[in-house]
Amino acid sequence: xxxxxxxxxxxxxxxxxxxxxxxxxxxxxxxxxxxxxxxxxxxxxxxxxxxxxxxxxxxxxxxxxxxxxxxxxxxxxxxxxxxxxxxxxx
Numbered sequence: 001x002x003x004x005x006x007x008x009x010x011x012x013x014x015x016x017x018x019x020x021x022x023x024x025x026x027x028x029x030x031x032x033x034x035x036x037x038x039x040x041x042x043x044x045x046x047x048x049x050x051x052x053x054x055x056x057x058x059x060x061x062x063x064x065x066x067x068x069x070x071x072x073x074x075x076x077x078x079x080x081x082x083x084x085x086x087x088x089x090x
Contacts (some may be wrong), residue, residue, distance in 0.1 A: 003029045007070060014067030024045065026071060040064055061067065061076065 003009055007029045013020035026049040033043035042065045047055035 001068065001070075002032055003067065003068060003070070004043070005029055005031055007043075008072075009046075010069040010071055011044075011061060011063055012067070012069070014069070015061075015063035016067070019063075023024075024060075025049075025059070027059065027061070030058070040066060 009027055009029060010024060011019050011027050012024035019025060027044070028049055029044060029046045031045045033045065041062060044061045044063055044064065046059060046061070048057040048059055050056040059074055070078040
């Protein structure tokens, strides 16, 4: 499963031993490189997400494609700014 840009994936021990334990990352995929790799491995460019879902770092990762786990993050809602009321002059 080659992740599409915008997909959020968990990069953990199943992707590479360097991401085991507390080193796992939540990453929003920016692109997947088409470079020739070992079978089953991909170059992934993405943004590491912090605890609140904000991008905290951009990384290029070499991972086993089969180890990626797609995450469903809650939708983020942004409140519209309050509109100023203008009083008509009498």
